Amino acid sequence: MIRLAGLLFALIPGVVAAYSLTPQQIAPGVYMFEGKTEHFTRANKGDIANTGFLVTDDGVLVFDTGPSRSYGQSMRLAIGLVTDKPIHSVYISHHHPDHFLGNQAFEDVPIYALEHTIETIKRDGDAVTDSLYRLVGTPMAGTEPVAPGEVVSLGRQQVGGRDIELIAAGGHGGHGAADLMLLDHTSGVLFAGDLVFHQRAPTTPNADLDEWLQALEAIEALDFRVLVPGHGPSSRGPEPIKQTRDYLQWLEEHLRQAAAEGLDAAEVMYLDLPERFRGMGVLEAEYRRSVAHLYPEMERETLKAVGER
């Protein structure tokens, strides 16, 4: 019902305000659109994740498409102001709705993702779209989940004179069960997706912390010069990787210790957080979500360990 109302809005021209997206050039021919380091609100229209694009001789490669149909359309318009090259293809980093719901604006070109991402969008796409309609409202008008149609070929490849590499994180990812990155060896830009956060607390609902920490090791070893995280500003060095690692290591130890002390989840949610993380966007909200998702398992493990003694 909520989506039907949205569709009616979408049919009235001008009712759905476009996003004002400004491409930031981060290397020759490589741009990002920087999302806000906030949670979804009506005010930010769900524009909370980074997206980007690379101009090649054969056309434009797009990395992630944002939270709504209107965002995808705005992205296409903004790309058109930078280059007259056609869109060549789209790569989707993972299945979270802030990263793929602009796919509708790119249905005329191949959209690539890891197989698990495609399956998850097919299975959960409707549910996550509904939840964004509730959080963001009218800017979602007309948005329907479009699963990527193509399984991405990993590895190094030449596209329109650019030497790019498509990389899947670890065995099962880390942040989610499947995370795709794009490294452009020509410019040294790495689009890391949500494996890396910067000045914004990491999201952990689908995370395996140990695998994520291993993935961060692998990312740090990659030959990049500019890092575009999934959320937060780009960086010319590995700072966002270190920040993400520092937070995840702290989170794991902090939750284990709380479990060992026998605290219940409600108590853990309201513990003071370290000073060094205070500058991160949505810190409290993400921390509480992480407690809700991760703490029950830590409590079970702790009880089991005690029982085995």
Ligand SMILES: [Zn+2]
């Ligand atoms: Zn995200």
